[in-house]
Amino acid sequence: MAAVRTSGEVALNRVAIVAVLLITLIFLAPIYWITATAFKPRNLATTIPPTVVFTPEISPFVKLFTKRSQLREAPSPEEYEAAPWWERTIMDGGEKVVRSGRGEVQLSGYPDRFMNSLIVAITSTVLAVGMGTFTAYGFSRFKVKGEGDLLFFILSTRMLPPVVVAIPMFLMYRAVGLNDTHWGLIILYTAFNLSFSVWLMKGFMDEIPKEYEEAALVDGYTRMQAFFKVVLPEAATGIAATAVFCFITAWNEYAFALIMTNRRAQTAPPFIPSQVGSGLPDWTVIAAGTFLFLLPVAIFTFLLRNHLLRGMSFGAIRK
Amino acid sequence: MATAVMTTLDPKSRAASRGLSDISIRNLFIIPTIVFLIVFNIFPLLYSLGYSFTDFRASTNAPANFVGLANYRALLNDPFIWSNFAITAKYVIVSVAGQVLVGFGVAMLLNRAIPFKGLITTLLLLPMMLSMAVVGLFWKLLYNPSWGVINYVLGLGNFEWLSNPDMALYAIAITDIWMWSPFVMLLSLAGLSAVPKHLYEAAAIDRAGPFYTFFRITLPLVAPILMIAIIFRTMEAFKTFDLAYILSSQPTTEVISIRLYKMAFQEWQTGMSCALAYIVLIMVLAITNIYVKYLNKVKER
Numbered sequence: 001m002a003a004v005r006t007s008g009e010v011a012l013n014r015v016a017i018v019a020v021l022l023i024t025l026i027f028l029a030p031i032y033w034i035t036a037t038a039f040k041p042r043n044l045a046t047t048i049p050p051t052v053v054f055t056p057e058i059s060p061f062v063k064l065f066t067k068r069s070q071l072r073e074a075p076s077p078e079e080y081e082a083a084p085w086w087e088r089t090i091m092d093g094g095e096k097v098v099r100s101g102r103g104e105v106q107l108s109g110y111p112d113r114f115m116n117s118l119i120v121a122i123t124s125t126v127l128a129v130g131m132g133t134f135t136a137y138g139f140s141r142f143k144v145k146g147e148g149d150l151l152f153f154i155l156s157t158r159m160l161p162p163v164v165v166a167i168p169m170f171l172m173y174r175a176v177g178l179n180d181t182h183w184g185l186i187i188l189y190t191a192f193n194l195s196f197s198v199w200l201m202k203g204f205m206d207e208i209p210k211e212y213e214e215a216a217l218v219d220g221y222t223r224m225q226a227f228f229k230v231v232l233p234e235a236a237t238g239i240a241a242t243a244v245f246c247f248i249t250a251w252n253e254y255a256f257a258l259i260m261t262n263r264r265a266q267t268a269p270p271f272i273p274s275q276v277g278s279g280l281p282d283w284t285v286i287a288a289g290t291f292l293f294l295l296p297v298a299i300f301t302f303l304l305r306n307h308l309l310r311g312m313s314f315g316a317i318r319k
Numbered sequence: 320m321a322t323a324v325m326t327t328l329d330p331k332s333r334a335a336s337r338g339l340s341d342i343s344i345r346n347l348f349i350i351p352t353i354v355f356l357i358v359f360n361i362f363p364l365l366y367s368l369g370y371s372f373t374d375f376r377a378s379t380n381a382p383a384n385f386v387g388l389a390n391y392r393a394l395l396n397d398p399f400i401w402s403n404f405a406i407t408a409k410y411v412i413v414s415v416a417g418q419v420l421v422g423f424g425v426a427m428l429l430n431r432a433i434p435f436k437g438l439i440t441t442l443l444l445l446p447m448m449l450s451m452a453v454v455g456l457f458w459k460l461l462y463n464p465s466w467g468v469i470n471y472v473l474g475l476g477n478f479e480w481l482s483n484p485d486m487a488l489y490a491i492a493i494t495d496i497w498m499w500s501p502f503v504m505l506l507s508l509a510g511l512s513a514v515p516k517h518l519y520e521a522a523a524i525d526r527a528g529p530f531y532t533f534f535r536i537t538l539p540l541v542a543p544i545l546m547i548a549i550i551f552r553t554m555e556a557f558k559t560f561d562l563a564y565i566l567s568s569q570p571t572t573e574v575i576s577i578r579l580y581k582m583a584f585q586e587w588q589t590g591m592s593c594a595l596a597y598i599v600l601i602m603v604l605a606i607t608n609i610y611v612k613y614l615n616k617v618k619e620r
Binding site: 013016017019020021023024027028029030031033034037046047048049050131132134135137138139141142144150152153154155156157159160161162163164165166167168169170171172174187188190191194195198222223224225227248251252254255259268269270272273276283286287290293294297298300301302305308312 | 338339341342344345347348349351352353355356359360361363364366367370377425428429431432433434437439440441442443444445446447448449450451452453454456457458459460461463465466468471497501502505554558560561565576579580583584589592593596599600603604606607608611
């Protein structure tokens with residue numbers, strides 16, 4: 001934009017600033033609402049007018065992690081005293097935690113699903129970025145016959161709708177017993193992210209000057225040593241950015257997880273919506289589950305902010 | 320035969336004689352990935368291509384019978400499938416147009432000296448990084464006719480969003496626009512900041528009006544990057560599944576991915592769904608091809 005000169009342009013600039021702030025608030029409102037609902041008592045989650053000011057409490061998180069039953073009557077003072085502090089937060093709402101015969105707290109399905117998400121996302125990220133880095137180096141430094149076609153082939157495997165790929169994969173997994181297993185999902189996510197990782201890493205590799213390795217080769221390194229000792233350290237930022245992208249994709253993935261898992265290996269994205277089910281859902285619990293699930297991605301987004309553009313456009317724009 | 324074409328460094332150099340040769344390193348680095356992708360991406364597709372010519376149903380033990388092109392013929396003559404494609408097309412147009420308008424608009428506003436610009440841009444990017452399924456679910460609460468925040472803020476009373484067959488698709492598109500217009504914004508911003516300032520200065524000296532400046536300078540120079548954003552978002556909107564599946568079960572929101580999912584995993588018409596998957600696949604590959612051609616063109620500049 002041209003430098004601001006006239007008073008008219010100054011006024012225009014002010015209007016633009018106000019508009020931008022307003023738009024930012026609107027865009028963040030749903031995320032704020034998730035966060036706020038995750039700390040509300042249940043009776044304030046669905047009020048009219050919507051409750052904005054309230055005393056935050058952690059009862060939604062207690063409910064999120066435990067199996068609960070309704071209290072038929074208010075707990076006796078002794079019972080209330082005997083309960084741990086976190087259980088009292090849900091007793092006020094008329095619920096108590098289900099315990100086993102030996103008095104152990106029964107957990108809800110959420111912690112397992114969250115762990116499944118972590119296992120699947122981390123393992124598939126390590127595999128996809130590991131293989132992707134080597135392959136990207138190969139494409140970046142050596143002549144490969146039909147390179148353009150191969151890269152298009154690699155990219156196009158990622159572009160297919162998940163359901164299209166899921167139909168044959170489901171049948172094949174059923175034949176070999178990989179449905180509803182961690183490895184089943186890990187393989188799918190690795191394949192899905194590998195193409196992305198190759199494309200993104202190739203961009204980063206192209207930016208590392210060839211002269212670095214050539215100098216190392218002249219110094220008596222083998223090509224392999226030059227790759228590990230010279231190229232990899234230079235590519236560290238790119239590897240980290242690619243890894244975060246792959247992690248977020250695998251972490252957020254819904255369709256494959258919905259089709260390929262149902263209990264043992266189910267990840268959080270298909271699990272959280274299944275809680276809504278029938279009847280009146282407790283939105284504070286769903287918000288708490290959503291909040292915890294979104295938190296890692298929100299943190300990563302801030303860490304990744306300088307590479308987001310490049311990753312989201314498959315390296316179309318470098319910045 | 321193939322190796323003859325693939326020489327790299329000067330083969331007479333000392334480096335080539337030490338350790339693994341460049342050719343073996345290249346093969347070692349590239350071939351496992353290609354094999355992995357063939358085994359887990361291409362092979363399954365061939366497998367389903369085979370099934371697309373049969374009447375196989377994965378829910379029974381009955382053997383698959385070869386039916387030739389009958390599945391494809393049935394699908395292409397099925398008015399319901401065409402209505403699924405029509406719904407998908409409507410969704411793509413509404414959602415991508417919305418994202419371009421909002422995204423490009425915000426980019427125009429942001430393309431000036433604005434305090435905390437970096438922070439604002441990062442905050443705006445947050446929605447698109449989140450899980451569509453999980454955040455989409457929460458929009459059910461926001462859209463609720465009796466106690467949803469949206470109706471309250473806009474003063475719409477008990478307006479039905481998701482349970483209204485005429486409105487549900489737009490509601491899904493609005494959520495999609497919320498998530499993805501920051502993507503268009505980010506790309507547009509990159510394009511806008513690359514427009515040389517002297518062009519604007521020259522236009523100002525010539526007393527060109529804001530419309531002239533916009534249509535003759537800004538838009539043509541940003542167009543290639545904007546095009547990338549549009550093709551990319553079109554591709555994604557065409558494939559949409561998560562949001563529509565989570566938010567609504569109306570027949571008016573049954574986009575093609577949902578039809579395919581139901582056909583394959585609820586009705587268990589495996590052979591038929593494989594054929595539909597192939598029709599979708601060919602369409603996606605066509606858009607991908609356009610995208611990659613465009614991408615390479617922009618990269619060359």
